[in-house]
Amino acid sequence: MELTREEESALKGEQGETMQMAYRILVATGEATDAEKLIPIEWAHLSGVNYNTIGDAGEEFLSTISKDARVTVKTTLNPMGFDIDNVSNYKLDENFISKQLSIRNSYETMGVIPSFSCIPYEIFDIPKNGTQVAFAESNAAIHANSYDNLKTNKESAFSALASAIVGKSPYSSLRKEDTPNITIQMKVKNPNELTYGMLGFYAGKIGDTSVNISGLGEMDQRQCKAMCGGMGTSGTCAKFNFGDGDPNTEKIDFDEKEMQNVHDELNTAEKGDLITLGSPQLGLNEISDLTAKLKGRSFQKRCMVFLPRTVKEQAQKIGYITELERAGCEILSDCCTCLTPLICKDDVDAVTTNSIKGAFYLKNSNGVGVNLKSLKEIVEDETR
Amino acid sequence: MNKILVSGKVEGIILKSNDPINFLGTVDKKTGIISDKAHSLFEKSIKDSILVFPSGIGSSVGAYTIYSIKSNKTSPLAMICKKADLTVATGCALANIPLITISNEEFESIKTGMKILLDTDSTTPIHYQ
Numbered sequence: 001m002e003l004t005r006e007e008e009s010a011l012k013g014e015q016g017e018t019m020q021m022a023y024r025i026l027v028a029t030g031e032a033t034d035a036e037k038l039i040p041i042e043w044a045h046l047s048g049v050n051y052n053t054i055g056d057a058g059e060e061f062l063s064t065i066s067k068d069a070r071v072t073v074k075t076t077l078n079p080m081g082f083d084i085d086n087v088s089n090y091k092l093d094e095n096f097i098s099k100q101l102s103i104r105n106s107y108e109t110m111g112v113i114p115s116f117s118c119i120p121y122e123i124f125d126i127p128k129n130g131t132q133v134a135f136a137e138s139n140a141a142i143h144a145n146s147y148d149n150l151k152t153n154k155e156s157a158f159s160a161l162a163s164a165i166v167g168k169s170p171y172s173s174l175r176k177e178d179t180p181n182i183t184i185q186m187k188v189k190n191p192n193e194l195t196y197g198m199l200g201f202y203a204g205k206i207g208d209t210s211v212n213i214s215g216l217g218e219m220d221q222r223q224c225k226a227m228c229g230g231m232g233t234s235g236t237c238a239k240f241n242f243g244d245g246d247p248n249t250e251k252i253d254f255d256e257k258e259m260q261n262v263h264d265e266l267n268t269a270e271k272g273d274l275i276t277l278g279s280p281q282l283g284l285n286e287i288s289d290l291t292a293k294l295k296g297r298s299f300q301k302r303c304m305v306f307l308p309r310t311v312k313e314q315a316q317k318i319g320y321i322t323e324l325e326r327a328g329c330e331i332l333s334d335c336c337t338c339l340t341p342l343i344c345k346d347d348v349d350a351v352t353t354n355s356i357k358g359a360f361y362l363k364n365s366n367g368v369g370v371n372l373k374s375l376k377e378i379v380e381d382e383t384r
Numbered sequence: 385m386n387k388i389l390v391s392g393k394v395e396g397i398i399l400k401s402n403d404p405i406n407f408l409g410t411v412d413k414k415t416g417i418i419s420d421k422a423h424s425l426f427e428k429s430i431k432d433s434i435l436v437f438p439s440g441i442g443s444s445v446g447a448y449t450i451y452s453i454k455s456n457k458t459s460p461l462a463m464i465c466k467k468a469d470l471t472v473a474t475g476c477a478l479a480n481i482p483l484i485t486i487s488n489e490e491f492e493s494i495k496t497g498m499k500i501l502l503d504t505d506s507t508t509p510i511h512y513q
Contacts, residue, residue, distance in 0.1 A: 021478070028389045028477035032468035053445045055413060057452035061478075138442075156447040158474035204441075235404075235441050236469045265422075339409070339445075364420055365409035 001030040001170070002037050010166075018069045018165065025162035026170060033153060033172030042127055044071065044164035045120045046112065047078040047136035048157030051100040052341040059099045062106035069110050071164040076115045076124065077107055078137050079281065079306075079336040086332070090342045112164070116334035117308035119225070121148050122283040134169045136160035138232025139225065139280050139357065142200075145210075145239040147224060151175045154238035174238055178210050183245050186215035187255040192374040193226040197356030198262040199254050200230025206252060207237035212245035222289075222375070225280045229357035266359040269369030272352030275299065275378055278306025279337035279358035284314055291320045293375070297383040299328035304342070309333040327383070339365055354378060389473045391504040392482030395513075396461040398498040399433035401425045406442030407449040407471065416458030434502060435460035436494055440472035450475025462502050464510075466491045484509055 003011065011027060013020040026038060048054050054062075081100050082092060108114055117123055120135070121143045127133070129149040135141040136155040144150040153172050155163065163169040184203050188195050196219065203211050219227075231237055282290070287307060305324060307315070312333040315321050321331055335342070337358035343351060343366050350369030351362050359370040373381065403424045405411070410420035416431035430453075440446060450472065453459040462482040465472060476483040482502060486494070490510070501511040 025474050025477045028473045028483070029470055031387050031389050032470055032473035047445050048448050050445075053408060054448040055452050057413075057455040058448045060455075061448075061451065154470060156471040156474040157445050158447045158451075158478050159470055162474075233442060236439060236467075361409055364406075 001027060001035055007038060016068070018065055021065070022162040022165045025158045026166060026168065029153070029156070029159040030170035030172070033170055035170030035172040037171050038168040039132055039171045039175070040167060041132045041134045041163055041169045042073060043131070043133040044073055044075045044160050045078070045133070045135040045137055045140055046075060046107070046157065046160050046164065048161070049078045049103060049107065049116065050081045050335070050339055051096055051103055052081045053339045054103070056099070059103055062103055066106035066109040069165050071111045072167040073164060075112045075164040076117070076120045077112050078118055079116050080104060080334055081341045083332045083334050091344070092341060096341060115308065115310070118280050118336055118338070119283060119308065123308050123310050126150065132169065132175060134160050134163035138238070139229040141238050142228040142231050142240070143225065145174060146228065154232070154236065173209055178239070180207065180210045180212045180241055180245060181249055182207055183212035183214055183249045183251050185251055185253050186213065187253045188259055191223070192376065193223045194354050194356070194372055194374045195259065196223040197226040197230040197354075198259050200227035201234045201262050201356050202254055202258055203240070204231035204233065204235035204237050207235060209237060210239035210241055211237060212241045212243060212249060214244045216242065221283065222286055226354070226356065229280050229355060233357045233360045263372060266356060266363060266370055267372040268363060269350035269371045272350045272369075272371040273348045274302035274304065274343070275352045275382060276304045276306070276337040276343070276358055277354065277375070278304075279355040281336050282307045282311070284311050287311060287315045287320050287324070290375075291323045293379050294324065294327040294383065297327060297379065299383050301382060303329050303382070304332055304337070305329045306332050306336045337362065343368065352378060352382065386487065386509070387468060387485045388504045388509065389468050389483040389485070390476045390481060392462065392480070393501075393503045393505065394434070394461045394482060395501045396432065396434040396499070398436055398494060398496055398500060399425070399428065399430060399460070400436040400494060400496045402438070404438045404441040407440060407446035407475070408442055411449055411453065413449060413452045413456055414458065416453055429458070430460050431458045433460045434462045434464065434500060436464045436491070438491070439465050439467040440469045442471075446471040447475035447478070450481065451479045454479035454481060464494070464502075486510070
């Protein structure tokens, strides 16, 4: 990778340890992604916020670097472990809460907007077509590249942070015009968001950096988000190109059989003790839709609903939150299903969810069983 | 393709996985043991090995797991991949764990239990012993 004289000097440590670390990360990233140079970015979105995932090592690291590291571009933040408004309703110990608040404090000290959301593409204005950004959250990177006409690598927590500090990111293949060598042909009829989540999960296993995807009908926002979340979970792939692509690309069908394979991998229980909605977090449209679906009905078991704080505030004003709480929903902002410390296998055997991303982490990290159902089935089966 | 992502020099025993690794959620940070039943290294510890695997997969937060296992002294001595993904590259850069990529042919020939010297300053970074 070619560096300017100023960049070389920073890499040698002549602009301080923080800059040296940031450049070391950008260089490793650049080498990994065949970038020939660094380019300016306008927006960074950071992962590595939840104490449940970054642990003491992450907390101490952030505390140390926040003493002198400052972000130099607009920088937003992934969810943390809980919603401070109702954390006392859950069995989290003092240590968890204080470490999580330390992490929040470190990011705020560095100048990061405390958005605690995995759907930055839905709650912030999207910059003009082709803008270079650096998104770490995998579903957000895929959404930005595939639906928002932005350009990003599938950044790691560190490369996004380094990009936020330096204001530059490696010029890698996903930032250029790319031509995927695989086309996945969607063959499943009457898909719902669960189907699209499984399609994304399947595509992520097969694709390298990007895939063509054909045969998709009209998709709503929930289905688009589900597909991005599924893909981000299973592989390194970070972009859908819609259409058949080049005639010479390898064609692979996603049919009932392939879908069943993904379902069998992630669906490990026949029923759940509680329900989670979110991963990715729900936006205002989904909250509005959920409120309508639950009109006159109530959940017969716990249902956790994850959404960004800004969406919660908007939904409160409109009256959705009161309605959802009446129907038995637990409303949680600033956090999400993915790697939540609020679901513990000591209390819960299995969780029902419509999120493929959530299912993967509930199964592998929380160690609980997973029962996959679409939102429609959840409302039909679990409410009265 | 051979690339040097993070430089360094270490000697150790190969632990190879033909499955990719999702560091977030499938590696126990305290012990370095793989906890995903579907993974070919299930119940094996990656601590102090030279870990050979195709690439990292999954959530970007996995980079912190690599930093964490280094802090907990349960990390591999070095990592060798077929393809360097961003999570593994940056995690290794920060944790200062040497990381290189190798060709498909070399990946096929390298086996668990082999003793090697990894030296990124050498023209052939892997020396079989």
